Amino acid sequence: MLKRLSSQSLRYLQRQCSLQSRLCSQTSSIEESTQTSINPLEHDDYFDVKRLTKKIDLFNNRVHLGHKVGTRNPYMLPYIFGNRLGVDILDLDQTHELMKEALNFIAHVAYRDGIILFISRHLHTIPLVEKAAEECGEYSHCRQWMTGTLTNSSVKFGAVTRLPDLCIFLSTQDTVFEQHAAVIEAAKMYIPSVAVVDSACDPRLITYPIPGNDDTPCAVELYLKLFKEAILKGKQQRMLDANQK
Amino acid sequence: MRAYLERAKAHDAFMQGEISEYEIGKRHLANIMGADPDNFSQEDIDKAVEYLLPSGLFDKEARPKMKHPHDVIPKRKAAEFDVDGRPFHTYFYTAKPQFFKLMHDAVFVLESLKKEEDKMLRRGEEANADKKIIIGASVWLTKPAVEEKLQEKLSDEEYDSFIRLFTRIIEHPISYAEETFIMQYRRVLSAESMISSIPELIYDEAGRPYQEAEGARKTSKAYVKIWSQGSGHVTVNGTDLLDCFPEILDREQVMSPLHFTNTLGRVDIEARVEGGGHSSRAGALREEALSPTSSEIPPLRVSPRIIKNNNVSFFG
């Protein structure tokens, strides 16, 4: 197995890890200190993010509306509630649960000072996504994706670069026909991903998929609001815990 | 990453050293040339270096020089990460953070303009036509200029999208509300017309005012005297215009500026042209008859056809 390792990817991983080692030790010390009270990982909803989502909000913001049947991705079938006159309707029950899971994960990553990268190529909502990322002190890449931005980063950026720890896709499609290259690049580089997947998207490489409408601005605004809150909560909690210590 | 940060620090230190060395060198040079070191300007330095170390190399860039390190050593970007490796810029991963930041800001500027316009319409107001930005008075920065400003290399498509977005902003009816933002990326043309001011009038013995000018096109050179209060008399190389330019096209060339400024038949022209062929001679004359004409004529920089051009044909 070791022989099959790609030496380059391993080096990245090592570098990233060595960079984070200090952080990890820090976080572990936090863990130690809070162990007496509570371990965040053991707590089901440490950051209190699960109550952020409400099914009615999802419904009102048209999260359930999918694409036309013709564009349906077969791997999205489990998340589809039904077909209303040629339009796929997503199952908001599942979306709700998966959203809670994703928010919890995001908050945890933010709590550990991970780098979160917002990605979207949906042209109408690019400014919103960028704005949200900036507001929560994280990063965004909503422009044309240069191949190798993650997989060949040291060359592309001219220096050894810390890669993001989590990619959040507001839309996994680059164009209406193609998947965003960052989905595969993130999977290659051991970066987990949270993504809003519409009925036309492929959810397989997404670690935490959220079935939902990715085209309607109000839906995107809702997602961004939730993600932002989760990240801010994670960061806030981190400050609190650090102060307690 | 550490190496990267060290490098950035080392560069700063290096620049500091270079600058102090330059300052000391400047005082030394002033001393050598027997000048006051406190009032020794860069111009004086250039002159002194040219005197002390004369070089006949064709490329002026290759001659010895003593410049401020900022002018010699290309600018480098400052460090982009903190110690944890977290990039400072939210658009860091796009590789062109400054450019995309600008584009992002521009979008919100446009949105704010739209909102403002809606509000005005609801109030029943109209855009103030007086405040409108005069688009003809300035041009967008060129691609190299934008690159220099942002310290980032842009592709042609990116520059095009930049122009598209900013054109939409400037064409908005109330774009004047964001004039300062827009004008950062435009170059004002008025500076150019200020440079080419109208030369002073000279008076001959008879007290008749005239102006002198020189001009060139291709390999031709023209020296022109224009007398006001004339009768449209033209002398070229001591002969008639017809003798000098048998082709009517050339005569039309010479006439065009006079026609444009409505001075045909009102000024006398005495010209000397040399070198080149007949059409380039006419071109050289045309530019010259143009630029000063007489004091009755306002500066003619408004018309794009009258931009001085040594190589491109007037009709081309």
Place this chain on the structure above:
Amino acid sequence: MAGSRAEKIGTVFTRVTGLLRSGALKHDDRPLWYDVMAAFPPSTEPKYDRLKLQQPPRNILYPEDNIRAKFSMAYSSPGVYDMRNPNDKSICQKFVDKYREIEKSTTEGDIFEATAKALEAEGIHL
């Protein structure tokens, strides 16, 4: 699997686990999300090679769709609809509501036409 860039084999989590297990990656050097994902694994394992569901999703149909269909055949115009007002109903929806109302009260005659008349009476032009 682990360490390789073959993203289609296993998941991100299993690949890192493999690296840790083999010792290629020290435990201290593990990615910061690793513990989180270990604690809160995704409900569906994000495997690339998963089975497709063969069963197509059901069609969502309501009994009043009959009325809607009839309405559409009779009056193709959907009318003007204020999208900013969430409480504004389309003409079709108003028709359906009226139809049901009339249906409850009377069983005789052509309810469709009666509905149309009733709506006309209310001033809604079909």
Place this chain on the structure above:
Amino acid sequence: MASADQISHESMVNQSLRFKMARSSVSCKYSEFSMVVIPGHNHTGDSVERRRRPELPVIPPREKSMPIDQDWTTVWPTASTFKWSAVPLPIRQGRVFVCFKNFSESNIFNYFHSQKAEQDGIPPGKYGNLELMKIPNFLHLTPNHIKKHCAALKEFCTEWPEGLETDEKCKKHFPVEVISSDYIVDSISLRDPRARTVCIKINLSSLDLDSHAKDKFIRLVGDRYNADTGELTLELDRCPMKKQNHDYGIYLLSALFKESWKTEGWESEKTVDDMEMYVWSMNESKKNTQQITEVMKKAAENPSCKVPEYVLKSENVLETEPVQEYAAAVEDLHNVGEDLHSLEKYKEQVKKMLLAQ
């Protein structure tokens, strides 16, 4: 793979340790047994460490210790090649072109980030810069140097002669101008072929010549005479030495002067074609005029004929004023060149000559 490297490194260290231990044990054994001494191979006795000369610290270049208000003339008293260490100026020379091979989109990042481009485009400094040594320098001729030189030379200077204050006066008293050049060439020969050339200039107006002599002089010198400025220029380079050329030039000038004053016998045999100017009396024009006036004179016998008055007045018609004026107009036309003005004059004279008023 990295871990494999680590392992191998560790094993290497272990091996070397083991080796050391083995050697030490061997050396212990040596002490117990008599040693086989192979001269030049193994150590005998206490080794005396070779004393190394302590490395001297590198002296910083002289420019670093120069005070800002030093006397530069003492630092750089005479002409010398550029020395980077003695010139306290951060001079740069040279042009380095930044060249991107295979410039493509993926390399755009490199443009601002890569280390390789760090020194690109910066002109090289003075240290070890050959270009600065190639070019001449005037570090020995600064204003301060010149002041010193002047002060030193002053005691050798004499006063400027009286009466030669202006250039005009100089020209008047010394009309002959002799120009020659000296060359210093850094090559195998001290001689420069251009140094022998002597140029002698003189304005013809300063020579005492009458019209014939002047004409002859000009003919003798040919294109060496500039008609516009009236200046004669003799370029002399046929002798190998400057002195010889100079003497020859002076000789030539006096020979020309003497020769131009002579009038040879054949000079009277000059024909119309030899004339450098148009002379009316020697040309066809005179014959024509004579012919025409004769006819007019004959016609004047008829009283009804309107003949110009002058024909009747004088016996010698060619001497009359209208004919003479006409002759002057024709000469003017030929000698000065025709233009509208001279043609107008000619026309008027012809009218006067041919038409009765």
Place this chain on the structure above:
Amino acid sequence: MFSIVRPVLRRSACACRLITSSSSNNSSTEQGSGTINFNELFQKGIENPIRNPVKKGLAVCRTNQTDPSQHTIRHEGLYYRVAPEAIQRWMKEGLHPDIYPLFRAFNESCLMVRRPAIEIMECMRAADYSLPAIRYMLYGRAGSGKSSTLAHLMHFCGSQDWVITHVPWAPVLHRYSKERVPSTFKEGRIDQPADAAKWLSRLMTTNDPLLKTLNLKTHRKYIWSRREVTEEGDALTELIDFGLQRVKYAPDVMGAVIRELKLHASSGNVKVLVAIDGVNGMWEQTRYIREESRHKFFHAQELTIVQHLMEFLKNDWTGGASVCTVDEGATIKEMNDPLTSYMPRFLLGQKGFDFLDPFIPVHVPDYSDKEANSCLDYYTDRKWIQHPAGLTEAGRTEMFFLSCKNPLELYKVSRRW
């Protein structure tokens, strides 16, 4: 040249159409007649006729005085109408080729009375014809109107019953002659029988009624061959007819006719005008190659016709005048020679000048302001200028600038308006 003619023909149709409707518009003013002291007029300057280009019909650009013998300085700058017969007789050749289509387009033939012509006329009036013939030399740059002035003068003399001998373009003799034979009369000369016959026929057509009424006789017997003899006392027309019938002898007949004409003129029977356009061509190299050497050309002086014409140009006869023009086009131009000039001494060379000296050089300048305006008035009147801007003062200024008021250039520029 053809490219220049083409637009003219196109324009001529429309111009003709318009003229028919506006012919009543032609206003003309009597400018007075009779002789006036030439010099006096030159000095005091002549008042300009009223001219207003915008208001049609008021422009004074023509004179009713169609008799050129009555033209004086008062008619300067005005057009006079030349009768079609006069055109046929004296101006059939020799004018600029563009002017003939223009005449057709204008439906009339008009020439401008210009100062050089008036000046020569005054001289001719003042001259005594018992004195040697005076030679006038018209010079001016290309397109300035030398040939038109010559035509005007021919009309002037012709209307006074002078015998006109006209050579429309002297260089034609040594450039385009089809037939050349060695002279039988004098060795070393080249005969051009066809050209000589052409000259004779022109002489006939130009002076046909006159020669018949004058009934001039020959002064001596000419023996052409054993059988062909012209007796003393034969009519001159017979001699000319003989030359036309026996083309072989045409060059010699030409010499005889010239001799006879000179004698008749000297004896006061008739007045003769010798008009030669491009006279400087007679002192030029021809384009005819010598048989013995391919690199040598015949000189024009070796042509019999040229020799005869030179006899005519000599001032050894009385009772006539010669009017010649010198033209840049008549010399063989060196490529890009910057030293070209249109002055007579330059064009004639030393030999030519010596031969013709003394002559009266008359400069034909470009149009003066008055003439230029008159010209454009006439063009406007003839509906030649159609663009509305061409009728304004600004349009005129532009045309004057572009043409430098050179008559030919002004015509070329005006074609575009």
